[in-house]
Structure formats: structure tokens, C-alpha cells
Amino acid sequence: MSDRVEGRWAEIFGPSYLRATAIICLGVALLAFNSFLSTTTLPTAVRELDGVEVIAWATTLFLVFAIVGGAGAVLVKQQLGARWALIATAGVFIIGTLIAGFANSMTQVLIGRAIQGLGEGAVAALCFALIPELFPNRLVPKVFGTHAMIWAIAGFGGPAGAGALTEFISWRAAFLVNVPLALIFCVMVLAVVPNTRSSAEKMAFPGIRLFGIGVGVLLIALAAVMPWLEAAGLVALGTLLVTAAIWLDRRHPTPMTPKGAFWSNTTLGPGFWTILLLPIAGTMSAVYVVMLLQQLWDFGPTLAGAFAAFMSMAWSASSIAVANIKKRSTRKIFICIGPLLVAIGLITVLIGLQLTSPPIVAIAQIFIGLGFGTSTGYTMISLIESSSAAERDKTSTLIPTTQSAGNAIGAALGGVVANMAGYAVATSNEGVLSSIVPLYIAATGIALICGATALALVRRIPSYTETANSPETA
Numbered sequence: 237m238s239d240r241v242e243g244r245w246a247e248i249f250g251p252s253y254l255r256a257t258a259i260i261c262l263g264v265a266l267l268a269f270n271s272f273l274s275t276t277t278l279p280t281a282v283r284e285l286d287g288v289e290v291i292a293w294a295t296t297l298f299l300v301f302a303i304v305g306g307a308g309a310v311l312v313k314q315q316l317g318a319r320w321a322l323i324a325t326a327g328v329f330i331i332g333t334l335i336a337g338f339a340n341s342m343t344q345v346l347i348g349r350a351i352q353g354l355g356e357g358a359v360a361a362l363c364f365a366l367i368p369e370l371f372p373n374r375l376v377p378k379v380f381g382t383h384a385m386i387w388a389i390a391g392f393g394g395p396a397g398a399g400a401l402t403e404f405i406s407w408r409a410a411f412l413v414n415v416p417l418a419l420i421f422c423v424m425v426l427a428v429v430p431n432t433r434s435s436a437e438k439m440a441f442p443g444i445r446l447f448g449i450g451v452g453v454l455l456i457a458l459a460a461v462m463p464w465l466e467a468a469g470l471v472a473l474g475t476l477l478v479t480a481a482i483w484l485d486r487r488h489p490t491p492m493t494p495k496g497a498f499w500s501n502t503t504l505g506p507g508f509w510t511i512l513l514l515p516i517a518g519t520m521s522a523v524y525v526v527m528l529l530q531q532l533w534d535f536g537p538t539l540a541g542a543f544a545a546f547m548s549m550a551w552s553a554s555s556i557a558v559a560n561i562k563k564r565s566t567r568k569i570f571i572c573i574g575p576l577l578v579a580i581g582l583i584t585v586l587i588g589l590q591l592t593s594p595p596i597v598a599i600a601q602i603f604i605g606l607g608f609g610t611s612t613g614y615t616m617i618s619l620i621e622s623s624s625a626a627e628r629d630k631t632s633t634l635i636p637t638t639q640s641a642g643n644a645i646g647a648a649l650g651g652v653v654a655n656m657a658g659y660a661v662a663t664s665n666e667g668v669l670s671s672i673v674p675l676y677i678a679a680t681g682i683a684l685i686c687g688a689t690a691l692a693l694v695r696r697i698p699s700y701t702e703t704a705n706s707p708e709t710a
Contacts, residue, residue: 574611
């Protein structure tokens, strides 16, 4: 078997795969856009509905329920088949969107956001599961390249688009624009997606396990807004609940997660730790960097947002560039390099802030983006290719769920570390600069740990990972 994997960009946008590519991109775009929606839309909504004290929960609930929806996606596919599972979960997303868009109170907005997250988390997970079904292995890197590009565009364009809708129409329009997009998605699913069912063993509703994961992540997220002692307790309790839920799932006759995820010496063990840790490290910086530029250097929102966009653009460009790599041995190198680039970028952001150097911060943001772009796609591919046909659905759906968990945990841990260091009560630039040192050291440390798990991952990847179960050889 050759060490080279051939595949051209023109194929995924050609007549054979264009509609499938559009479905995957639109499904991912709905999750990506709505993950960033609240940064520009909710401030206007809370002024109208009088609920500023709960504004952070609009994003927290969306992410937590997206994790729960993603974790239960395989069950929905088993019961309904791929086509109707996508339509049903997109319908849940539409219901949540309508509740939030027509809300008369912040309580209703929060309920809508939770339902949105539940539906869209499942949609994104199911879209991941479709990738190995709809595309041959040689094109999967290109599909993941477009996936990364969608997230990068959403990271910059999502807040801008939602802000324009909010400013020129209303905050409700920023929510309701999702409805026609989701309906278009459903029509495309009916036309393209086969009604295949998960090949995994049938499982009963995993209520206790989903409850443990959801509540555990929620407690970790809540820690970001609590005093440091209570925050440490919530992080510990949340981590214990999530760990217990995964432990129970591992021993269940019909687990939600693929065998070996997080626990074993197989590819899936260190692979899923890599998928989890990299977003944690990146998000710990991302939730603060724009605010820090405004606090320390009096940057306006647009200019500060442009510095955040450096990371998004580097992520997008590098993910597209490395998707052309044909040698699997080279792909392994990129998997290992990515976390190291993120670690270099994170510590360099801290240096740039301390030296009051915008060019250094800009370069650091580019390094972070390069780290995500070069490694994430091939890490995902390695996990999917290393799974058996019976486990592939579980592996595919767990990937975006794990990424969402990483984003939620990273935001919470960043808040805990920064607040423990005195960021929330800092009244001078010197105090702010001092308080963020532990934040960036912790984030860099997590990125380096991720580098170690990435190295463990590539050591477990066979020289040639094509299997008889792949779409190309089946």
C-alpha cells in the first residue's frame, strides 16, 4: 500500500460531490455561526429584555447542550437513519431558534439557546459521521480543510454578520436568519443523504451518562464566574462527574463512545485527548485577547477583532494548504507540530502584551492559527481511519462533541485562572499584565501536554491506515 493519498480540491466541488460538500459545510456553519452569535447580538437583547446578569449563560447553555446533543447523535441515527436524524435534529434547532428569536424575556432566550445547542450539536456530529460515508478516503483531508475554513470564517465573519443584522435590522433577525438556512439544509439532506443507520450495536437511551456529561461540563462552565475557592470546587466536581460518566459508558454493554476513547493505548486513547486539549489551550487565550487589547492599548472593537482574525485567517489558510499533503508520514509530522506551534503562539502573545508590541501579538496569533490548521484535520482523519466500520459512527460524532467540550472547558478554566490571579479586580495596566501571566503559562502548559498526546497518537498510527472498511476499498 502506498504512503501517498491522492485527492484534488476540484473533486469535492465537482458534480459528484458538490451537494455533499455543501451539506457538510452548511451543517458545520450553523454550529460555528451560532457559537459566536452571542458576542455581538446578546448585548442588545439584554438591554431590551433586561437580563444583563445572565448574558454569559446564552453561550454556556448553547455549548453545554451542543455537547449533550453530539453525545446522543449516534442513538438518534440508530433510531431514524442518517437522513431523518439530520432533519429531526435540524427541526429541534429551528424550534430553539424561533423561541429565542421571538422571546419576550431573557429566560425564553436562554431556553431557546439551550434547544438550539441540543439540535445543532447533534447536526454537527451527524455531519461528521457522514464524511466517511459520502467521501472516499482520498478526499477526506479536503473536506476537513473546508470544515476548518468554515470555523475560521465564522470566528471572524460570524460576529460581524450578526452585528450588522443587529445594528441595521434587530437582534431578533440575527437569530431568525438561521431558519431559512436550516430549511435549505433540510431540503438538501432529503436530496442527497441516504437513510443509512448506524452500524454500531443498538443501545438504550443513555440518560444517566448524558446527564453526567452535561451537568459536569455545566459545573465547569459555572466556575468561570465564581470566587476562586468555589470555582476550584466546581471544576473538581464537574471533572469528577464527566469522568464518572465516561467510566460508566466504557463499561456499559452498548457504549456511546468508541472503544478505547481517552482510556486505551490504541490510537483513540491519545487521539481524543489531543482533540480535547488543543481547544482548551486555544480558548483560554481567545476569550481574553480581544478584551485585553481594548483594556491595555485602548484598541476599538474593530481593531481588536482584527487581531483575533489573524488567528482565524492563519487557521483557514494552513488547513487548506496542508490538505494537499499526500504522504501519510508527513501528516504525522503535522499532527505533532500543531500543538507546539500553539504553545509558541500562546507564550508569544504574553510576551507581546508585556512588551506593548502589537506586531508580536499579531505574529503570535498567526502561530496559534497555524497550529490548529496544520494538525486538527489530520488528527481527526487518523481517528476515523483507525476505527472499525462498526465504531466509525461513534468516533465521527464524538470528534465535534469533544471539540465543543474543549471550548467550554477552556473558557471556564481561563476564567478560573485569571480571576484567581486577580484579573477581575485589577485596576491598572500593571495589575492586568500581572494577572494574565498565570493564564498564559497554564494555557501554554496544556498545549505542551497536548503535544505529548499528539506524539503518543502518531506512534500508534499504522504506517498505512487504509482499511477494507474504507469507502474506497469496500
